[in-house]
Amino acid sequence: MRIMIPTPLRQYADKKDAVEVKAGTVGEALSGLTARHPELRKHLYTDDGRLRAFVNVYLNDEDIRYLGKEQTPVNEGDTLSIVPSIAGGSLIS
Template sequence: MPVKITIPTPLRPYTENRDTIEVEGQTIRELLKDMTERYPQLKRHLFSEDGRLRSFINIYVNDEDIRYLDGENTKVSEGDVVSIIPAIAGGN
């Protein structure tokens, strides 16, 4: 079942400059696995060396933060929109 993932601008160079991609899976973990298999350069930007999703990467399913759902085990359905949003830091 294809699910759309929106790709933030800083990560688009690793997805052939695509702003959305369709990947297969029933959970966020499966979607991320499919996505990083298709676009291997993304893996180091999304996951730490120990395989954990980096703390500054926020993932939303239909505007719901997966940290408040079931994390990477959050189930997805066809037609859901998954957004990857890197945290932004800075300021004075």
């Protein structure tokens, strides 16, 4: 399957915009990605090994939080997209 790498993380993935991995679940796909590109790990996961809250992972067009999270099964032709969130605002509180 293909994993799409967003622009800010490509510097930790040999500048690739997409990486092909073999996996049975979303978690295996992300493990395969970080095994190949270890520097990505700290940008995707907290110290206790959970996906960072602002890191959205979409299997095709669906948020994995609303599927089976990292246990979600994947197929060879699927695309996994990593998209850090985009938000902000003018006032502090």
